[in-house]
Amino acid sequence: MKDYEVKVLDEKEHIFIETLKTIGISRNVATTMAYLMNVDKASAREIEISTGLRQPEVSLAMRLMRNQSWVSVRSEKKPGKGRPMKIYSLAAPVDEIISYYEDKIYKESQATISVVKKLKVMSKTVPLTTSK
Numbered sequence: 001m002k003d004y005e006v007k008v009l010d011e012k013e014h015i016f017i018e019t020l021k022t023i024g025i026s027r028n029v030a031t032t033m034a035y036l037m038n039v040d041k042a043s044a045r046e047i048e049i050s051t052g053l054r055q056p057e058v059s060l061a062m063r064l065m066r067n068q069s070w071v072s073v074r075s076e077k078k079p080g081k082g083r084p085m086k087i088y089s090l091a092a093p094v095d096e097i098i099s100y101y102e103d104k105i106y107k108e109s110q111a112t113i114s115v116v117k118k119l120k121v122m123s124k125t126v127p128l129t130t131s132k
Contacts, residue, residue, distance in 0.1 A: 007039060008050050023101050028053060028061035033090070033097065036071065041089040043076075062088060070097055 009017075013034045020030035031051045036042060042050075047058050065071040072091040075084035 007035075009034060009038075013038070020098075023098075023105060025101060026061070026064075028057045029064055032058060032061040032065065033070075033094065036088065036090045037094055039089075041087050043085045043087055045085070047088070068092075068097075068100065 009031070017027070017030045017034050020033070021027055025033075031053055032047055035047055035051050039046075044055065044058050044062065047053065048055055051058075053061070062071060062073075066073060070090065070092040071088050074087050076087050077084045
């Protein structure tokens, strides 16, 4: 059996994850991002072990983050037979990722405010009828 060393998330990272979740980032992405912020690179297996996420959760988070160009991926040949491992690292600064969500929240808020204003105008021009 081999010894294997991985970093694990501490209380500070868990608070960061919970805060990310409040702005609409999924638990999987928030947890993966928090882990990758603290390491230069990691395999999917290392992310699973260190974060407690399951393999499908890590895969979903990586797919979303790759689609946004937030992570870079490279293959690394394992010793012996088998498929190469995918090695992940953050490709975008965390501030840039947070700014993406800030812009998204702002646009959603503006759209909601626009609808509320439209409703206010409509309520003044459309007479309300009451039935008895």
